[in-house]
Amino acid sequence: MTDFSSALGLSASGLRAQAQRLQHVSENIANADTPGYRRKSVPFETALGDAAGHVRTGRVTLDQSDLKRVFDPSHPLADMTGHFDGSNVDLMVEIADAREAQRSYEANLKMFDQTRQMSSALMELLRK
Numbered sequence: 001m002t003d004f005s006s007a008l009g010l011s012a013s014g015l016r017a018q019a020q021r022l023q024h025v026s027e028n029i030a031n032a033d034t035p036g037y038r039r040k041s042v043p044f045e046t047a048l049g050d051a052a053g054h055v056r057t058g059r060v061t062l063d064q065s066d067l068k069r070v071f072d073p074s075h076p077l078a079d080m081t082g083h084f085d086g087s088n089v090d091l092m093v094e095i096a097d098a099r100e101a102q103r104s105y106e107a108n109l110k111m112f113d114q115t116r117q118m119s120s121a122l123m124e125l126l127r128k
Contacts, residue, residue, distance in 0.1 A: 037089065
């Protein structure tokens with residue numbers, strides 16, 4: 001049964017990591033029009049002390065690329081030239097990241113379900 005537990009733990013760690021990744025992607029999308037907002041990204045790391053393959057999210061980092069300069073003289077944050085710093089969020093990148101995280105989440109969920117079904121089938125065989 002430890003192999004089943006390991007497989008369930010492995011897929012659960014992937015589910016947690018992808019859920020956290022989706023949370024940051026949704027924050028980026030929600031703040032795409034917020035002046036001065038920097039895109040957040042979260043790397044995956046191998047979880048120390050766990051079985052091989054377990055992942056966790058690393059420290060959240062802010063994208064240090066240049067902020068978009070937006071021309072809007074009527075904006076309260078506009079400088080003397082009528083420009084202000086927008087965000088550096090690219091919606092196409094965020095949508096692609098969201099799709100990748102969603103598919104990875106679904107794959108981990110499928111693995112979790114398959115492991116659970118195999119464990120149930122084994123228990124059923126052992127009862128006979």
